[in-house]
Amino acid sequence: MKASEVAEGIFRLSANIGSDMLFEGIWPLPHGASMNSYLVKGRDVAIIDGVCDWDGVPETLYAQFDQLGVKAENIRYVVINHTEPDHTGWLRSFSSMTRDFEVLITAKGLELAKAFYDLDVPCRVVKSGDSVDLGNGKKLVFEETPNVHWPDTMVTFEPSTGTLMCCDAFGTFGAVDQALYDDQLDETRLDFFEREALRYYANIVGRFSMAVDKAIAKVRALDVRIVAPGHGPVWRRDPDRIVNLYERLASYAKGPARPLVTVLWGSMYGNTQKTVTPLLEGIADEGVETVAYQVPQSHIGDILASAWESTGIALAMPTYEFQMFPPMAAILDELGRKHVKGKLAVRTGSFGWSGGAQRELDEIVQRQKMNWRFLDPVEFRGAPGTDDLKLVRQRGRELARQVRETALA
Numbered sequence: 001m002k003a004s005e006v007a008e009g010i011f012r013l014s015a016n017i018g019s020d021m022l023f024e025g026i027w028p029l030p031h032g033a034s035m036n037s038y039l040v041k042g043r044d045v046a047i048i049d050g051v052c053d054w055d056g057v058p059e060t061l062y063a064q065f066d067q068l069g070v071k072a073e074n075i076r077y078v079v080i081n082h083t084e085p086d087h088t089g090w091l092r093s094f095s096s097m098t099r100d101f102e103v104l105i106t107a108k109g110l111e112l113a114k115a116f117y118d119l120d121v122p123c124r125v126v127k128s129g130d131s132v133d134l135g136n137g138k139k140l141v142f143e144e145t146p147n148v149h150w151p152d153t154m155v156t157f158e159p160s161t162g163t164l165m166c167c168d169a170f171g172t173f174g175a176v177d178q179a180l181y182d183d184q185l186d187e188t189r190l191d192f193f194e195r196e197a198l199r200y201y202a203n204i205v206g207r208f209s210m211a212v213d214k215a216i217a218k219v220r221a222l223d224v225r226i227v228a229p230g231h232g233p234v235w236r237r238d239p240d241r242i243v244n245l246y247e248r249l250a251s252y253a254k255g256p257a258r259p260l261v262t263v264l265w266g267s268m269y270g271n272t273q274k275t276v277t278p279l280l281e282g283i284a285d286e287g288v289e290t291v292a293y294q295v296p297q298s299h300i301g302d303i304l305a306s307a308w309e310s311t312g313i314a315l316a317m318p319t320y321e322f323q324m325f326p327p328m329a330a331i332l333d334e335l336g337r338k339h340v341k342g343k344l345a346v347r348t349g350s351f352g353w354s355g356g357a358q359r360e361l362d363e364i365v366q367r368q369k370m371n372w373r374f375l376d377p378v379e380f381r382g383a384p385g386t387d388d389l390k391l392v393r394q395r396g397r398e399l400a401r402q403v404r405e406t407a408l409a
């Protein structure tokens with residue numbers, strides 16, 4: 001990876017992690033991810049955010065210092081927008097190379113940094129509106145954006161170029177190649193990163209959508225001409241594109257989203273499975289799009305992204321040992337934890353003796369305060385009969401009609 005110039009005096013340094021890694025130890029990265037760091041050169045040099053400490057990753061950053069003719073000891077300020085180790089892991093090795101720098105960080109960030117790293121260097125707490133003059137017309141202005149994604153987060157703004165270095169905010173999954181800027185990406189690649197933004201958003205920051213809304217309001221008050229996040233491409237031809245996308249994704253937290261139904265199904269012996277086709281057909285009868293995921297074969301990372309952008313969720317699962325088919329219970333619990341709320345929903349499923357899946361479904365939805373609005377379920381003993389299947393198709397149509405009426409334009 002090569003260092004590149006974002007704007008006059010501002011440079012982007014990036015490291016990719018591959019598809020063999022799980023982000024946060026959970027989320028698959030089928031297309032990898034990037035961690036971006038920014039170097040601002042005034043009379044003094046500042047680095048904003050960094051990379052993780054995984055094998056060889058900090059070294060890719062140091063090689064990019066070399067490309068820019070910057071030595072570790074030339075760096076006067078290290079700005080920590082967010083203490084999560086994907087952006088700060090490198091600090092251990094960096095502070096073994098030089099101790100002649102000052103950390104700029106929020107009060108909450110300092111608390112966390114002390115807990116994670118034994119940073120024996122000067123640290124200055126900054127808050128919204130504080131700034132640091134780097135000389136030669138370059139200045140860094142800080143704005144706290146708590147809870148995008150951790151309580152410590154802030155963004156760093158460079159007014160002369162209008163560059164917003166915003167770490168997790170406006171980030172996307174997807175490794176980057178030498179095309180690092182929206183002005184170097186064609187529509188297909190931009191679409192790709194927007195899909196990766198959805199997965200990143202739903203998996204990592206969706207839970208904090210209220211904080212995202214507040215951060216967007218703060219960002220809109222600045223004269224932002226370049227959005228330079230900690231993950232994914234830099235947006236400088238059309239910075240509004242990613243901010244608007246984030247605003248839309250944050251609004252999905254209320255429930256209404258795209259006119260789309262995510263169908264989640266699991267079945268042991270194929271009885272519940274027989275309802276999947278009529279469900280899909282019923283929804284299609286009303287011209288609404290569907291995406292189906294079999295459970296447990298599908299990964300929660302993909303399911304979560306799909307559920308986030310769906311207005312409707314259709315569930316099909318049987319009873320298992322007096323409760324719900326366990327992998328489906330785990331998925332629903334996770335959707336609840338990640339605040340997939342306010343969806344329109346329906347459930348079908350088979351049981352053998354006394355049932356129990358429905359009870360657990362009600363319990364999860366209530367406990368997680370998911371506020372999903374359910375149509376009457378279609379539950380049957382053993383194999384579904386013709387009438388059951390007809391009813392399932394009808395429920396599919398009802399759900400799709402409601403989805404069409406409720407979805408955002």
Ligand SMILES: Cc1cc2nc3c(=O)[nH]c(=O)nc-3n(C[C@H](O)[C@H](O)[C@H](O)COP(=O)(O)O)c2cc1C
Nearest residue numbers: 268269270271272318320321322351352353354355
């Ligand atoms: C391991 C196992 C546990 C089950 N536990 C229950 C149960 O507690 N209550 C019940 O009503 N049926 C129970 N059943 C019956 C299933 O719900 C029934 O076989 C259903 O038709 C399975 O649907 P499927 O073919 O879609 O997996 C159980 C079945 C299996 C194989």
Ligand SMILES: [Fe+2]
Nearest residue numbers: 082084149168
């Ligand atoms: Fe983070």
Ligand SMILES: [Fe+2]
Nearest residue numbers: 084086168230
């Ligand atoms: Fe991050």
